[in-house]
Amino acid sequence: MKYLSILSLFILLFVSCGNDDDLRGGFIPIECMNGQLVNGNCVCDEGYEGSICQTESIPAKMIVSKIVVREFPLADTSGVTWDLDSGPDLFVEIFFGTELIYTHPSNYEDAEAGNTYDFIIENSLVNFENVNEVYTVNLFDFDEGMEAPSDWMKGSNFIPYRPGDGFPTKVTIDAGIGFVFDIFYEYQFN
Ligand SMILES: [Ca+2]
Ligand SMILES: [Ca+2]
Numbered sequence: 001m002k003y004l005s006i007l008s009l010f011i012l013l014f015v016s017c018g019n020d021d022d023l024r025g026g027f028i029p030i031e032c033m034n035g036q037l038v039n040g041n042c043v044c045d046e047g048y049e050g051s052i053c054q055t056e057s058i059p060a061k062m063i064v065s066k067i068v069v070r071e072f073p074l075a076d077t078s079g080v081t082w083d084l085d086s087g088p089d090l091f092v093e094i095f096f097g098t099e100l101i102y103t104h105p106s107n108y109e110d111a112e113a114g115n116t117y118d119f120i121i122e123n124s125l126v127n128f129e130n131v132n133e134v135y136t137v138n139l140f141d142f143d144e145g146m147e148a149p150s151d152w153m154k155g156s157n158f159i160p161y162r163p164g165d166g167f168p169t170k171v172t173i174d175a176g177i178g179f180v181f182d183i184f185y186e187y188q189f190n
Pocket of ligand 2: 110
């Protein structure tokens with residue numbers, strides 16, 4: 001019987017949690033999932049809502065602070081290297097749909113397999129404001145003069161916000177065929 005009544009309390013809590021008015025009607029949360037209990041009410045951590053802070057808030061904005069290229073393809077799909085007699089000169093571009101939103105202003109000359117390459121994005125220049133829509137990171141080998149335009153090496157489409165992941169500051173994306181990168185986020189909720 002004791003188990004049953006505890007279970008019913010939980011059910012009551014969860015069923016009634018959708019409406020904060022119910023809390024004022026006498027239900028006192030016994031535990032806040034992502035927050036602190038203050039005077040009988042949950043004060044939620046940033047990014048959570050609901051009467052026991054059980055629901056992730058959808059971020060208003062995800063700011064990209066850095067992309068770290070961990071692996072890049074050594075050659076194109078027909079096996080031809082990006083430059084004739086040196087490694088590729090890496091830089092990244094970011095798209096929202098078909099719209100180019102960021103080109104990294106510098107490149108890493110003659111990149112070598114096994115090294116990682118940090119593309120730091122300063123001043124919150126890249127904001128993902130449509131966190132449930134598709135963005136793309138494209139990796140290029142910078143070419144100029146006779147060699148221009150730059151070689152597109154590989155790209156990856158992804159949806160920034162992953163519900164239930166708890167707002168990781170670093171997400172690793174494996175685009176296949178040797179393109180792996182980390183993307184670093186800061187979250188804003190209003
Ligand atoms: Ca090239
Ligand atoms: Ca090169």
